[in-house]
Amino acid sequence: MNILEFSFLSAVLTAMTPVVLAALGGLLCQVAGVFNIALEGQLLWGAFTAVVFSHLSGNAWIGVAGAVLATALYAAPLSVSSVTFRADPIVVAVGTNLLALGLTAFLMRQIFGSGGTYTSPGLAGLPTLAELGLDVPVLGPQSPVVPFALVLVAAVSWWLARTRSGLRLRGAGQHLDAAAALGLPVTAYRHGVVLAAGALCGLAGAQLALGNVTLFSEGMSAGRGWVAVVAVMLGGVRPYRVLLACLLFGAAEAVGFRLQGAGLPQQAADAAPYVITLLALVLAGVAARRRTKEAS
Template identity: 80%
Template sequence: MNLLEFSFLSGVLTATAPVLLAALGGLICQVAGVFNIALEGQLLWGAFTAVVVSDLTGSAWAGVLGAVAATVLFSGLLSAASVAWRADPIVVAVGVTLLALGLTAFLMRQIFGSGGTYTSPDLAGLPTLAELGLDVPVLGPLVPLAAVLVAATAWRLGRTRSGLRVRGVGQHREAAEAAGLRAGAYRHGVVLVAGALCGLAGAQLALGNVTLFSECMSAGRGWIAVVAVMLSGVLPGRLLPACLLFGVAEAVGFRLQGAGLPQQAADAAPYVITLVALVLAAVAARRRAPEKGST
């Protein structure tokens, strides 16, 4: 198996893009002091609405815009509960995720008349960059956009006044409010931006990686995105390699499945590798703690 051939690299980047976009949303929430682990449900909702809008309009770009708009509205539930009402963020996130799981399964039967998996010749998938006139086959436009958004977020958080204010709100809300900042407004804003990013992630998953929707098709990618945020140390520059770990594992799993590995083992590979990485990161953090204490 040649790990340097373009088909493998494109598979890695395509698998990474939905996780990276969702993780970026989780990261900016974490920076602002909002513990957002509802990425799984938001990603699934984005994938569902992208397919519905694309199927109704025959336009993949309309599907992307529909996914972004619908997921921003959906994230308003999380924003209202966790920011405005200050409910337990874990309970709220689990509730939002379960709502997305149940609602997509229910609406799928109401809209498409069947459960399980939906695909249709009328369902428009995202074009590749080659189809848009660029000499880059296979990759879709949202894949490089994900990397650009990570770089833009790193610059915004580190170099702009609004980014510094978001960081201040996350580090010490009371001090930020004493300085005249509306901490609640900033936190509402980042939750809604995270919803838009999860909408993009869902659109990439349902219209870019494949061209279909199936129940629970997020398949844990939102939880992997949460882990990627933890591995990154809430630093945008570390988010891409953390998400690439999942993309490499998924691409390798597909290759091994083609070589005869059981499908269940191939499907589990990305999550096992991500879990191992999280354990190793925790062990490394514990080893550094005594060193800091002794200095």
């Protein structure tokens, strides 16, 4: 298996993109001092609403826009509960994750008349770069969301490090009382990043349902939102480190698909990315403890 093949690199990018978009949302929340573990449910809701809007309109881009808006609105209860009323964000996030799982299954039967998986020849998927006249060999048959996600990582990194608003957001997360004493709108910043995280999860879900494939399946987020949470834990508040963590997941999934084609049982191939992600988290935790002991 040659990992330098364009087809393999394309598969890595396909698997990585929904995770890195959701992880960027989690990173922004982390920077602002909000621990957001609602990414799984928001990603699933984004995938569902993308298919619904694409199905109703016959246009994939309307599906993407609908998913971004609908998922930002879906994140509003988490924002209001955790920021305004200071409820435990973990409890609220777990509730929204469970709600997304049940609500998408219920609405799928109401809208499409069936459960399990919905797909249709008339369901509009995202066009590839080649179809838009922008064929890039290393990217393969990807949607424009894939290169946009990579550009977004660079843009967020620059914004947090080089702009006044980015530095203020970091200050609001690191020194809440001092930022409030200086008159910074800390509450507004936190509301903004939680809603922005929802929008990014909506885009991630749209890519998963209309870019990676063209269908919706119950529970199709399949733990990718949790992997995004792990990527934030591994990368901290540095977008490029978060990207590398997501790249690890994408590479593991791409390898799993190839091993499955070579005869590995499907269950083992499907579990490979999550096992590797968990192993990376454990190793990072061990390394952090060693650094703490050496410092003391």
